[in-house]
Amino acid sequence: MTEGLIPIAYGSTVATYALATVGQVGALFFRRWGRLAVWLTLLAWAAHSLAIGLGALAFGRYLILHLFGAVLFFTWLGVTNYLVFHAFARLPVLGSFVIPVAFLLLSGAGVLGTGMTPVAGGHVDLTGAGVAIHVVLALSGYGALALSFVAGVMYLLLERQLKGKTFRQFLYRLPSLAELDRLGYRLVAFGFPLLSLAILTGAFQAQVAWGRYWDWDPKETWSLLTWLIYGGYLLSRRLARWSPRRAAWLAVVGFAAVLVNLFVINLWVPGLHKFGS
Amino acid sequence: MLILAVGLNHRTAPVEIRERLSVPQADLEPALDALKAHLRREAGWGEGVLVSTCNRTEVYAAGPWDDAALATASLAGFLASRKGLSGEDFGPFLYSHVGLDAARHLFRVASGLDAMLLGETQVLGQVREAYLAAHRAGSVGKVFHAMFRQALAVARRVHAETEISHNAVSVPYAAVELARRVFGRLDRSGVLVVGAGKMAELTVKNLLGAGSVRLVVCNRTRSRAEDLAAAWGGTAAGLDELPALLESVDVVITSTDAPETLLDARLVERALARRRGRPLFIVDIAVPRDVAPEVGQLDNVFLYDIDDLEAVVAQNLHERRKAAELAEAIMDEEVERFRAWLNALDVVPLIRSLREQAHAIRRSELEEVFRRLPELGERERQIIEAMTVTMVNKFLNVPTLKLKEFASEGRAGETLQLVRRLFGLDQAAASEAEPEAGRPAASPVTPHGAGRTTLKGSGP
Incomplete structure (x- = not known):
């Protein structure tokens, strides 16, 4: 029953995100759209929450073992994070970048992973609470890192305008370079421990299920690579050796690695994390 | 009116x-x-x-x-x-x-x-x-x-x-705005001024207004630096301290009249290495320029010379003019709303005097009937009176609605005049208003009271 409603809820989620994207991008050019854009975003978030609720009712913790459910879940975390930020910090224009990214991720999940085939797992029971914790940690990390990607893109855009000395009007309303840099740093500082814990719990689960902590499974390898990129980001900030511009690039590259990890590895590269059998 | x-x-x-x-x-x-x-x-x-x-x-x-x-x-x-x-x-x-x-x-x-x-x-x-x-x-x-x-x-x-009041349209203010794009709040930024000039002074004033507290004034002659530092509320420094200062401040304003460049890429690069990733914002308003153009290509340095700032101002002005076109459309809408309000202001007193006149006639005719028919009992009187009230109200119902309609459509002016003349309301208003306020009663719009309160000065 609830299972049958999920496609409808997902469809309305994507549709409302499409509207919210139009509103948010439009708000860059027409200030009057700003309020409308916020309402559309809240509407999209509500539809999104409903879809997740229905998914959880139908599949319980299995939901996030599907690519589709996983994307649904971590974009929801990202957008929720953004809305909380927006309520407290009111960083202008952030939504005009966050919402299109959420829309693309959600559409991508629908196109690539509509079938609810769970992760293969190599004939191992994946229903344990340990696996669920491992996945939730990873996806929460991705949610924060997705936002740090957005902050990085905004930083690079504004930096280019300031260097090039030609301004698009909406860039005047972006947060300053310092604010974007700080925001990106905080989000990575928040997402990186989650990612680390996800890898640790994953290794622990691997020991329980397959008897080995680390197997150089493609997913494990990519996760390590992603972890190194963000570790490098944090290290460079601690040592203050790099300009914020390079750090912003690193945040963009890091999220690209996350996307490869999530979509490419899980769908097309054979291994223990591949969806479907 | x-x-x-x-x-x-x-x-x-x-x-x-x-x-x-x-x-x-x-x-x-x-x-x-x-x-x-x-x-x-x-x-x-x-x-x-x-x-x-x-x-x-x-x-x-x-x-x-x-x-x-x-x-x-x-x-x-x-x-x-x-x-x-x-x-x-x-x-x-x-x-x-x-x-x-x-x-x-x-x-x-x-x-x-x-x-x-x-x-x-x-x-x-x-x-x-x-x-x-x-x-x-x-x-x-x-x-x-x-x-x-x-x-x-x-x-x-x-x-x-609209964005009409956004974006600076003067060079000093544009410099401050750009600094804000880099640093956000400026209230803990350090500002270094090298040389003195009208434009530099205005920029400094604007920066101080934005909350910059740490100001260092640097000049070839120490005494001149001290004078300016005292006038603007900062500390003085000599040119030899420039390399060290470049490491600690956030905004540099140069406006010396020296023919040679003051800051070259090597000097700034050395400072950058010790700035721990903090950006440096340089405004060069000197002609000839004080800062070598290559400095602007360094990562994390934002260099604006006077031409850049003028270009930014020109672009902002252009944006303001575009915004002004939008604003004119808003003017149209708002004037229309004011017109509707004015018309309603016209029509309300007119409807009132129309009703007052009708009911005055009704009352005097009713008294006349009651005087000629003294044998009527209380019940009959009530029924007849109720009938006259209903007749008058029903008769006035459509004109009242129509008048309000005209007012909301914004074509009340002449129609109201016509109604007034048709029902002879002007004289009625005149005899009513004259003894009180002494203002010409023919004023078509005057809401009862508006003129009077004005002259008596009894506003709140």
């Missing part, structure tokens, strides 16, 4: 003329009293507001004039007479707006569309002050309460919905 705006501004009159007519703050209260007296003498009653800034002096008045030209001349005469001059002296410099055009003019002034610096917000405060002063002086009635409050709301709407 007529609404008028008569005055002069930076476009119509040179400063020698403007300053002769301007009303200084201290003189505003007596001027408003004089305006009240003038309106009472010339028109019988009226509402008036004086707006006087360094760029404009304007008198807004609403009163029962019939002839706009005469009314304009009367107000021009008032402005001039305050200075012991005659209105004709200023004829060529004055403009006047009548009726809804006056409302539109006020809306444009408040929104900064008529300002010397397109989209400036200072004038909004000045219009608010002018309105409040007139309010205190008791020269504002129903019409100007509505018109000026709407003007303030219109200006807020324009600033919220």
